[in-house]
Amino acid sequence: MDCRPRSEICPTTAVRSAKIVIAGGFGVGKTTFVASVSEVPTLHMDEPITQASDGVDDLAGAPQKSTTTVGIDFGRIHINDELALYLFGTPGQTRFRPLWKNLTEGALGALVLADSRNLDASHEHLALLEEHGTPYAVALNRFADAPEYPRQEIRQALDLAPETPLTECDARVGSSGYQALISLVAYLADRHHRNLERRP
Numbered sequence: 001m002d003c004r005p006r007s008e009i010c011p012t013t014a015v016r017s018a019k020i021v022i023a024g025g026f027g028v029g030k031t032t033f034v035a036s037v038s039e040v041p042t043l044h045m046d047e048p049i050t051q052a053s054d055g056v057d058d059l060a061g062a063p064q065k066s067t068t069t070v071g072i073d074f075g076r077i078h079i080n081d082e083l084a085l086y087l088f089g090t091p092g093q094t095r096f097r098p099l100w101k102n103l104t105e106g107a108l109g110a111l112v113l114a115d116s117r118n119l120d121a122s123h124e125h126l127a128l129l130e131e132h133g134t135p136y137a138v139a140l141n142r143f144a145d146a147p148e149y150p151r152q153e154i155r156q157a158l159d160l161a162p163e164t165p166l167t168e169c170d171a172r173v174g175s176s177g178y179q180a181l182i183s184l185v186a187y188l189a190d191r192h193h194r195n196l197e198r199r200p
């Protein structure tokens with residue numbers, strides 16, 4: 001149970017809040033993203049990576065990585081005075097798939113972090129969001145040695161629908177992550193208005 005005072009968990013001016021999932025493959029930067037973007041101290045459920053993960057988890061992209069998320073990451077950010085986003089970072093490893101149902105339940109949408117060095121790692125997470133009917137945007141988390149591909153090639157590799165936003169961010173920089181969240185929220189608002197217009 002979170003014992004922090006309510007004012008620390010929810011801004012006093014917020015009249016609306018939304019659950020947003022931060023998803024993506026193993027080591028793509030989800031925990032880093034939630035920590036850098038959150039305006040409150042974040043909750044992390046990370047454990048040290050042990051030898052048991054040898055041959056199971058691919059550490060090639062982040063050789064210094066020493067921990068992995070075994071539960072959730074949790075943080076909060078205001079998009080404006082009235083709207084607070086509660087950020088739920090997922091575990092990247094596929095063995096935690098059973099957690100996904102609860103993680104996506106009630107989520108307004110998801111931001112999927114992708115790494116251009118290993119776009120294939122995103123497919124399972126995109127498929128799970130499709131399966132749960134959770135709308136999403138994608139943000140490429142830039143690593144120094146990541147290859148540059150034309151946007152269209154990345155969209156094709158990830159098999160993104162034409163309307164799905166694809167942005168870039170640096171998960172270590174809060175303002176950059178904030179922009180990626182804004183692109184997701186703008187997409188969700190658009191989608192909501194389009195759905196309202198389609199109603200008889």
Ligand SMILES: Nc1nc2c(ncn2[C@@H]2O[C@H](COP(=O)(O)OP(=O)(O)OP(=O)(O)O)[C@@H](O)[C@H]2O)c(=O)[nH]1
Nearest residue numbers: 026027028029030031032062065068069092143171
């Ligand atoms: N160079 C660089 N390193 C990053 C970036 N984002 C994260 N890292 C590093 O990459 C490693 C992986 O970050 P995490 O935030 O633990 O990744 P994760 O997606 O939460 O990992 P799992 O929960 O294990 O799936 C860490 O060592 C980070 O410091 C980035 O944008 N650039």
Ligand SMILES: [Mg+2]
Nearest residue numbers: 030031068069
């Ligand atoms: Mg993590």
